[in-house]
Amino acid sequence: MEYLSIVFQEVYKILFLLVPVLVSVAMIVWLDRRVWAFVQKRQGPNVVGPFGLLQSLADALKYIFKEIIIPSSSNKVIFILAPIVTMTLALIAWAVIPFSATQVLADINVGILYLFAVSSLGVYGIIMGGWASNSKYPFLGAIRSAAQMVSYEVSIGVIIINVLLCVGSLNLNDIVIAQQNMWFVIPLFPMFVIFFISALAETNRPPFDLPEAEAELVAGYQTEYSGMMYAMFWLGEYANILLMCAMGAILFLGGWMSPIDVYPFTLVPGALWLILKILLLFILFALVKAIVPRYRYDQLMRLGWKVFLPLSLIWVVLTASYLFYFNLLPVN
Amino acid sequence: MIAHAIFFYTFSIIAVVSAIMVTASKNTVHSVFFLILDFISISCLFIMIGAEFLGMIMLIVYVGAVAVLFLFVVMMLNVAQQKNQWFAGQSTSKHIPVGLIISTLIFFEIIIVIGGWKYKPEIFDINNSLANTSVSNTHSLGQILYTDYIHVFQISGMILLVAMIGAIVLTFRQRSGVKRQSYIKQISRERVESVEVLEVQSNKGVKIDD
Numbered sequence: 333m334e335y336l337s338i339v340f341q342e343v344y345k346i347l348f349l350l351v352p353v354l355v356s357v358a359m360i361v362w363l364d365r366r367v368w369a370f371v372q373k374r375q376g377p378n379v380v381g382p383f384g385l386l387q388s389l390a391d392a393l394k395y396i397f398k399e400i401i402i403p404s405s406s407n408k409v410i411f412i413l414a415p416i417v418t419m420t421l422a423l424i425a426w427a428v429i430p431f432s433a434t435q436v437l438a439d440i441n442v443g444i445l446y447l448f449a450v451s452s453l454g455v456y457g458i459i460m461g462g463w464a465s466n467s468k469y470p471f472l473g474a475i476r477s478a479a480q481m482v483s484y485e486v487s488i489g490v491i492i493i494n495v496l497l498c499v500g501s502l503n504l505n506d507i508v509i510a511q512q513n514m515w516f517v518i519p520l521f522p523m524f525v526i527f528f529i530s531a532l533a534e535t536n537r538p539p540f541d542l543p544e545a546e547a548e549l550v551a552g553y554q555t556e557y558s559g560m561m562y563a564m565f566w567l568g569e570y571a572n573i574l575l576m577c578a579m580g581a582i583l584f585l586g587g588w589m590s591p592i593d594v595y596p597f598t599l600v601p602g603a604l605w606l607i608l609k610i611l612l613l614f615i616l617f618a619l620v621k622a623i624v625p626r627y628r629y630d631q632l633m634r635l636g637w638k639v640f641l642p643l644s645l646i647w648v649v650l651t652a653s654y655l656f657y658f659n660l661l662p663v664n
Numbered sequence: 665m666i667a668h669a670i671f672f673y674t675f676s677i678i679a680v681v682s683a684i685m686v687t688a689s690k691n692t693v694h695s696v697f698f699l700i701l702d703f704i705s706i707s708c709l710f711i712m713i714g715a716e717f718l719g720m721i722m723l724i725v726y727v728g729a730v731a732v733l734f735l736f737v738v739m740m741l742n743v744a745q746q747k748n749q750w751f752a753g754q755s756t757s758k759h760i761p762v763g764l765i766i767s768t769l770i771f772f773e774i775i776i777v778i779g780g781w782k783y784k785p786e787i788f789d790i791n792n793s794l795a796n797t798s799v800s801n802t803h804s805l806g807q808i809l810y811t812d813y814i815h816v817f818q819i820s821g822m823i824l825l826v827a828m829i830g831a832i833v834l835t836f837r838q839r840s841g842v843k844r845q846s847y848i849k850q851i852s853r854e855r856v857e858s859v860e861v862l863e864v865q866s867n868k869g870v871k872i873d874d
Contacts (some may be wrong), residue, residue, distance in 0.1 A: 410697070
């Protein structure tokens, strides 16, 4: 009985986290299309519901009732597994995101490593989908995305090291609390910019959406997918984008901390601040999608390996030596 | 404790079965996927014994990077379509003895280690180093690696660097006839050197050099 009550409690907590995440993924798709439209002086989705807010719900309903087509020459098990993997990985990472000092599903010691590991596993959904489709365009998309995501992970890892040098702990709550006096976006501003661009590449967002470049590859790894399986890829992708935004907010923008430590601001719950910061980053993501043209593949690789990696490595040396000489290294 | 045992046996059974499937499955891509499953369940085991840092690093390095490259190479080579010539051909008999020798060596190494651990526990001073549980896993690992074993650590890093440079040097070839883009050249181009306004006489045309 005791075990059962613990299990129920955990399930309740998980549902309390995942349902809002899924709903906000649907909302964020609407926001993305809306921002994109406004930049181009269009209206965007504005018919279903107030301001078109229910557009994503209508889309989801459409996807559910569509037929799922499995190509006869595909590798069926892996073909079906691929969207499931994408979706699962995008959702399990939310377990460690702290919404306030106490509101964390799993407050683990190595939270940031867990986030990094899960986001680096995200590439498997795409590779599996691309390979199992047994078709030219998906395969090309999968190969591209494998190379792209592995390359940009390296620079994200080095940027995380930069932040960790200032914090002295891998726990996400410790990282947030370490920014009490100053958000890391101020001393580590170049790293924030590089993190933002790498996050765009890591989540296959424009201008780095080469895995699904519709002009060259039809829709990349999603070409053969239809109905709910396609929708799961889509949901997973947007959940991943939100996750990267949350990671950026926690690493650089002070997570659930209020921007000013004065009376009326401290009343606002931490979760709301985190959500606002995630939204800010996401609107930046959406704006970039609207205003920047797609990169060429060799330019993408050059940017990752020849610009971002050396820059962030040099910054690690700079941060470390600054902290060392001014005796600011966090010791606990 | 029961829950612990259930999780332990689940993960270890998955690890062992997927390790067997790596060699048993016909499709090479499938065996890479089984290898990934193996890595993941082993990192779960690491986390279960409290080595959460090692488990996460295992996930990041092996699953997130190494296995992706494996998969990449296997998919590109498309070994599955070679009808397993490597294994089914006449030349297999040469490889079997070598494989047998290596596997018996590894087997005896494991036997020696496990036997020593079982019958002479004082040889392994693990208990003393594990005693300090107030420090987190990551901290104690860092403290040991960067003080007592700093030279070994640095040397292994250097070996990896040398191996990486060696691999690049071995596979690098200067291709001729490839048009390369020079960003500096493109940006620093002036109007004067690229555009020329000419008076064109009718019925004569203009001659453009190069």
